[in-house]
Amino acid sequence: xxxxxxxxxxxxxxxxxxxxxxxxxxxxxxxxxxxxxxxxxxxxxxxxxxxxxxxxxxxxxxxxxxxxxxxxxxxxxxxxxxxxxxxxxxxxxxxxxxxxxxxxxxxxxxxxxxxxxxxxxxxxxxxxxxxxxxxxxxxxxxxxxxxxxxxxxxxxxxxxxxxxxxxxxxxxxxxxxxxxxxxxxxxxxxxxxxxxxxxxxxxxxxxxxxxxxxxxxxxxxxxxxxxxxxxxxxxxxxxxxxxxxxxxxxxxxxxxxxxxxxxxxxxxxxxxxxxxxxxxxxxxxxxxxxxxxxxxxxxxxxxxxxxxxxxxxxxxxxxxxxxxxxxxxxxxxxxxxxxxxxxxxxxxxxxxxxxxxxx
Ligand SMILES: Cc1cc2nc3c(=O)[nH]c(=O)nc-3n(C[C@H](O)[C@H](O)[C@H](O)COP(=O)(O)OP(=O)(O)OC[C@H]3O[C@@H](n4cnc5c(N)ncnc54)[C@H](O)[C@@H]3O)c2cc1C
Numbered sequence: 001x002x003x004x005x006x007x008x009x010x011x012x013x014x015x016x017x018x019x020x021x022x023x024x025x026x027x028x029x030x031x032x033x034x035x036x037x038x039x040x041x042x043x044x045x046x047x048x049x050x051x052x053x054x055x056x057x058x059x060x061x062x063x064x065x066x067x068x069x070x071x072x073x074x075x076x077x078x079x080x081x082x083x084x085x086x087x088x089x090x091x092x093x094x095x096x097x098x099x100x101x102x103x104x105x106x107x108x109x110x111x112x113x114x115x116x117x118x119x120x121x122x123x124x125x126x127x128x129x130x131x132x133x134x135x136x137x138x139x140x141x142x143x144x145x146x147x148x149x150x151x152x153x154x155x156x157x158x159x160x161x162x163x164x165x166x167x168x169x170x171x172x173x174x175x176x177x178x179x180x181x182x183x184x185x186x187x188x189x190x191x192x193x194x195x196x197x198x199x200x201x202x203x204x205x206x207x208x209x210x211x212x213x214x215x216x217x218x219x220x221x222x223x224x225x226x227x228x229x230x231x232x233x234x235x236x237x238x239x240x241x242x243x244x245x246x247x248x249x250x251x252x253x254x255x256x257x258x259x260x261x262x263x264x265x266x267x268x269x270x271x272x273x274x275x276x277x278x279x280x281x282x283x284x285x286x287x288x289x290x291x292x293x294x295x296x297x298x299x300x301x302x303x304x305x306x307x308x309x310x311x312x313x314x315x316x317x318x319x320x321x322x323x324x325x326x327x328x329x330x331x332x333x334x335x336x337x338x339x340x341x342x343x344x345x346x347x348x349x350x351x352x353x354x355x356x357x358x359x
Contacts, residue, residue: 010115014040015326017109017119018088019096022050024296024311025125026079031319032123033086034342035331040119041088042111044095044130049076051297052308054131054259064308075308085347091115095130099269099292107291121322124271124278124287124294125315129261136167136223136255148233150254156183159252163187165236167223168256171199174207176254181215189217189248191238219246223253266298274300284321285314291325293318 016032018025021043029039047053052061052072060069070078091114098110099122109117133151135142141149152172153159156179164185166173169192180188190207195218197204210216224245225237235249263276271278272288277300280286285293295318296311304310323331336342343349 011118012040012115013118014038015120016040016123016322017042017107017117017121018123018125019109020050020125020127020296020298021045021048021090021092022125022127022296023052023075023079023308024127024315025050025123026076026083027312028123028125028295028315028319029083029086029088030079031316032322033083033088034334034336034345035319035323036345037121037319037323037326038086039088039123040091040117042091042094042096042109042114042117044093044132046093048080048090049073050127050131052076061308085345095265097265099289101289105291107289120291120326122292123315123318123322124266124292124298125296125311126263126266126294127261127297129263129266129276131259131261133255134257134260136257138223138226140228141226144228144233144253148252150252151256153179153254153256156180156185159183159185161186162251163189163249164252164254165189165191165223165248165250166254166256167191168258169193169197169199170256170258171203172258173197173254173256174199174203176256177216178203178206178210181210187217188215189219189250191219191221191223193220193222194241195220221246226253277304280314283317285318286321291322293322 016037016039018028018039018041021041025041026048029041032039052075057073058071060071061075062069064070064075094111094114096109097112100108102108107119107122109119109122153176159180160183162185164180166177174197177188177190211218219238221238221240223236224239226233227235233253235247238246238248270289278287278294278298280294280299280301282301285295287294295314297306320331334342340349
């Protein structure tokens with residue numbers, strides 16, 4: 001079952017708000033859950049996984065403890081499953097735009113188009129920033145975003161019988177071209193600056209075969225303009241390397257120029273920043289703002305290494321610090337292998353073996 005979502009606008013009060021659903025944001029949910037704190041999680045992307053999903057979903061990772069090898073995709077699925085007992089509420093496709101302290105000490109957190117939160121603790125797990133699709137900088141083109149202008153191919157079958165222009169030369173662009181031919185798009189045209197692609201050799205070979213068979217067309221050039229009538233994108237202008245222009249009618253424009261992470265709004269939240277990273281106290285991972293923690297790739301402290309394993313540690317200590325802040329008292333360490341309380345929270349109390357003695 002997909003994790004619960006909550007996309008309706010409104011003010012949501014919470015003990016914990018996590019900005020970013022990359023691997024560290026997901027593990028933050030788990031560590032907070034063990035301490036009895038439920039979290040809301042906001043991510044600019046429409047799904048979990050951060051860099052692991054956006055930048056290397058199929059590559060194997062070899063340095064996760066007790067997992068000799070797993071892909072970014074698998075790691076994300078495992079982290080989601082591990083945090084599921086704590087029923088986090090995810091808010092997908094929402095960029096956190098504002099953070100401001102209320103007079104009662106809580107944090108007012110705003111998203112660009114969605115819900116607003118009032119949170120006692122905020123965990124910034126923003127990695128290298130909010131992932132945003134690179135687009136074509138053509139005035140007025142964005143009005144077609146989500147309709148005739150797409151930045152990822154979600155459902156190839158929806159484009160059966162359509163004329164599709166794909167811009168880009170990366171793995172996503174080439175895979176989209178292959179998928180659209182397979183889905184029987186009426187015409188698939190790939191446009192890239194050069195007849196050289198940045199993709200797996202097998203993918204490039206498939207594209208070459210489709211080109212040779214006449215199922216896929218290619219132009220080495222750039223989309224430099226478009227024409228729209230009656231609120232619909234009708235054609236694009238493509239400028240070739242030899243300064244010639246070609247006009248191509250189309251139903252759909254798919255721009256696959258990759259994603260670029262943007263720190264964006266975070267720079268205006270009153271956090272100290274050192275080379276685009278947020279300095280933290282390495283005992284608590286609290287920032288210079290009380291009750292605002294920074295974990296994972298976004299933070300910096302002496303000896304910081306941008307590794308998943310480091311972020312998992314940081315999320316653990318940040319959860320303890322926030323729990324102590326909420327309770328106003330020290331929080332005792334408990335082992336999941338021994339504590340019936342934790343096992344009940346995890347929903348495994350009946351399965352658990354005889355508890356080991358507490359230390
Ligand atoms: C090619 C590659 C290979 C790697 N291989 C390894 C490896 O083998 N082992 C290893 O340990 N590490 C590896 N890493 C590093 C690892 O991926 C990162 O350390 C890890 O992803 C950091 O996780 P995170 O949760 O801190 O941030 P991210 O994974 O960057 O996730 C941050 C999330 O926050 C969201 N976000 C940011 N700002 C906002 C905002 N304002 N509003 C809403 N959402 C926001 C983003 O959309 C993103 O989803 C690799 C990195 C790359 C690029």
